[in-house]
Amino acid sequence: MDRQIIIMEWIYDIFGHGKNLDTLQMSSRAILVFFIALILLRIAGVRTFGKKTAFDNVIIIMLGSVLSRAVVGASPFLPITVASLVFVIVHWLLARLSFKNKLIGKLVKGEKISLYENGKENLKNMAHAKISHDDLLEGVRVKTNASDLANVKEIFIERNGELSVIKIK
Numbered sequence: 001m002d003r004q005i006i007i008m009e010w011i012y013d014i015f016g017h018g019k020n021l022d023t024l025q026m027s028s029r030a031i032l033v034f035f036i037a038l039i040l041l042r043i044a045g046v047r048t049f050g051k052k053t054a055f056d057n058v059i060i061i062m063l064g065s066v067l068s069r070a071v072v073g074a075s076p077f078l079p080i081t082v083a084s085l086v087f088v089i090v091h092w093l094l095a096r097l098s099f100k101n102k103l104i105g106k107l108v109k110g111e112k113i114s115l116y117e118n119g120k121e122n123l124k125n126m127a128h129a130k131i132s133h134d135d136l137l138e139g140v141r142v143k144t145n146a147s148d149l150a151n152v153k154e155i156f157i158e159r160n161g162e163l164s165v166i167k168i169k
Contacts (some may be wrong), residue, residue, distance in 0.1 A: 006074055012030045015028050015029055015032070015074060016028075016029070017073075017075075017076065019072070019073045020073075021082060022074070025053070025073075025159060026071060026072065026073075029070060029071045029073070029077075030071050032070075033067050033071050034071050035106045036070075036081055036084070037067055037084075038064075040063070040084055040085060040088045040166055041088075041090055043085075043086045043089075043092070044091060044092050045092065049156070054160075054161060055108060055109065058089075059087060059091050062087060063084055063087050063088070066080055066083055066084050066087065067080065067084055073130070083100075083132050094108050095108075109159045110158065111161045112156045112158050112164075113125045113128065113156060113157045114154065114155075114156055114162075115129065115131055115136060115154070115155045115156060115157055116136060116149065116152065116154060116155035117154045117155075118153070118154075119149075121133065121136065129157045131157060132164075135163075136149070136151070136155055137162075139155060139163030139165055140152055140165055142163075143163065144162070144164040144167060146167055151167050151168050152166070152167060152168065153166045153167060153168045153169075155164040
């Protein structure tokens with residue numbers, strides 16, 4: 001029994017308890033949270049957060065926010081770790097379901113939107129996507145190294161928010 005008490009006191013000395021943490025305790029928690037985050041990312045898989053969609057960015061911000069509470073002692077450590085795991089599992093599950101079901105994929109990830117086709121801008125879709133004519137030209141310059149739409153067949157805003165430009169052959 002004395003050994004367990006000594007171990008618990010050692011853990012409290014290194015990781016602290018509550019909100020009044022010293023530099024060593026916060027640093028120890030930061031190291032532990034770093035490895036927890038690494039494990040969570042490995043569980044999720046590299047492609048889960050690799051596409052950098054708006055949804056991915058929201059999940060990453062939320063996950064970082066939740067995990068930061070563990071470092072500063074703002075919330076109990078174990079519930080934060082479990083909540084972070086739940087974030088990752090739900091994100092992974094939605095990605096998996098999106099792969100197998102087009103409707104879920106459309107709801108979670110959205111769909112591509114045609115902005116330009118056969119010499120005509122689709123003004124309705126451009127307004128919906130909040131893309132201006134200048135934004136289209138920027139996409140053409142970035143993707144094709146051209147400064148006009150002369151050799152462009154189609155332009156889409158993809159599900160991840162990037163513009164894709166298809167040139168005339």
